[in-house]
Amino acid sequence: MTDTGRLHPATALLTHHQPTNDTTAESSSDKVALITVLVVDDDPTIRLLIASGLQRKGYRVLLAADGQEGLEVFGQHAPDLVLVDMDMPRLDGFGTLRAIRSGQAGINGRHVPLLMLTGHDDVGSINDAFDAGATDFMPKPINLPLLTERVRYALSGAARERALREAQLEQASACKLARLGFWHLDVHSGKLEWSEGAADMLGWPTLPGGVEELTALASPEHRQRLETALSVASQNREGLDLELTIGQGNLERTLRLQSADQSNEHCLVGAFQDVTALRAFEDKALYLAAHDELTGLPKRHCFLGLLAERLAQAPETRWLVAVLDISRLHRINEALGIRAGDQALVLFSRRLERFAPSHALLGRLEAGSFGVAVPLPDSADPRQLCQQWMPPLARAQHIAGQEVYIDFTAGASVYPDDARDAETLLGAALQAQRLARSQTGQQRLLLKQEILGHTDSGALSFEAHLQQALQRDEFFLVYQPQQHLADGHISAVEALLRWRHASRGVVSPAEFIPLLEESGQIVDVGDWVIGEACRQLAEWQRAGLHLRMSINLSAVQFNQPDFPQRIMAHVTANRLLPKQLELEITESAAMSHPEQTLKMLLELKDLGFSIAIDDFGTGHSTYHYLLRFPIDTLKIDRSFTNSVTEERSCRTIVRSLTTLSQGLGFKTIAEGVETQRQRDYLEALDVDEIQGFWLAKPMTADRLSAFVAAVGRRLSQPR
Structure with missing residues (x-):
């Protein structure tokens, strides 16, 4: 109808x-x-x-x-x-x-x-x-x-x-974004089938149609591993998980092949992921983290790691370790600008690469300081060796249209005469360099062995007074808060050691802590720090203030065999739980003797303490040990924080560290936060907690209590 x-x-x-x-x-x-x-x-x-x-x-x-x-x-x-x-x-x-x-x-x-x-x-x-x-x-x-x-x-x-x-x-x-696809292998015929779009994803004109063709495309060092993995998976119906390089030239790809245990004896079904870009990013991030972006030389952490490796490989060889510091670099920065100062650093590093012995190990330690490590012939005189290549480094350079004379001071130590580990050798060379800098006009180079002859009575008096500081009750602690970015509450404090000298007032830790470590007095002083921090934490808890207490450990202190028992004695005496303390050890200290460090960390972890790696700068071999160390917290070095708003590479490194930490179950704390912009960037990069002058300077215990209370009141107010 x-x-x-x-x-x-x-x-x-x-x-x-x-x-x-x-x-x-x-x-x-x-x-x-x-x-x-x-x-x-x-x-x-x-x-x-x-x-x-x-x-x-x-x-x-x-x-x-x-x-x-x-x-x-x-x-x-x-x-x-x-x-x-x-x-x-x-x-x-x-x-x-x-x-x-x-x-x-x-x-x-x-x-x-x-x-x-x-x-x-x-x-x-x-x-x-x-x-x-x-x-x-x-x-x-x-x-x-x-x-x-x-x-x-x-x-x-x-x-x-x-x-x-x-x-x-x-x-x-999701598969497209992750560059993920699927494969199917007929066990009997060896025929391979790939998911739709796999060739376009990989940028290959054709895909290997069988196991033999796939094996032929694999890099020679991966072929045997691929054949073995596929054979085991096919015959035993077990899963596989391997990463290999396939293809050549611009068609080379790094693929990760995976499959679960199979119930079907006739075929294997699995997934593949193109991780080429990911691995390239990781390699670049590792390189950027370990090398100075301006000069391309290894950073301090990397330099120490490489030096430690060289010493371990040839313990019988003598080594000269020198620290060279550009004189009055700040004057160039002030007069001609930061870019001119950067240009001076680059020019000096290039001359160092040119004139230092070809087999020397070079690094940029900080600001205008450079490290050099050179193997010494048995009969060689360290000063004569330095005189062969150091003098040409001082010369006039054309910078920002002007002729600028670049001079330097240097200090050196000798392995094994002055020390037997990389950290102490570098510290001895740095001590000699600082004294050489104070002896203006006398000489450019000073050896560690020559320090006693140049040390004045004032310096000797200072060191003697330091020896009595603990008995005279001149040490005290200040506390710097750490803020949890997700909700803004104060989650922890870091206990920091200070010395109130009778005549000089409060002395910078940079002046006296190296001396404590060199003399071994750091063991007793460190024990006092732990006891005082535990006492203060117990007092705060009785007052209703519940915080995590972070305590720095010296490498010397950390290497004491009875250290776990000594710290547990303080925890027990103050009726605390080990988990309320977070023990911080620097990356360089942790990596100086990694196997010994691992053993000690495991013992402390078994007792219930939290473990933090401080001043993290991604040393030469740190990632390998990060997977083994029982770490709870990764403290991102302030050098990354300082440049996170200006330098994309720093943001990339921080993001890679937070991603790594999330995957490994670590908490991240960024040190040295000084501006709101740095704080905002770090929050966007998924950092968990921050610490620095933007939040608060280190303060006494009573001021800390008032500060935490003020933050709590501010957070409780309706917005």
């Missing part, structure tokens, strides 16, 4: 029809959430019958008198389901289905459920309906209860398919 009435008045009437059944009635604000059904039929009685039945079930119904009109309504309203009669004028049901499925009426037509209404009972018509794109069919005359159930079932199926498509799209997007 043909309906000559127009579509839109009837559609509007039905759309705003309110169901009489209270369970399906919707308020006007809920109508947008109704499921929309389009009924396309040339019989007005059937249209109204279906519309009435569906509306009682809570559906929104649109009507169309033929296929052509149905396509127009579909394009305007994008219904959730369409009921289409088979026989209609202008455009029959088959044509309507094909038009909707082809996307002529709208892109959502490819997936919307389409139910064919038919009075035909022949199988051919039904097959034609499915070929045209029907989801289901419904015979006439219409059985309303059955039709509403078919509609409900079709909509449920469409919802499941939609969720599946979305999940597949999400999975495909």
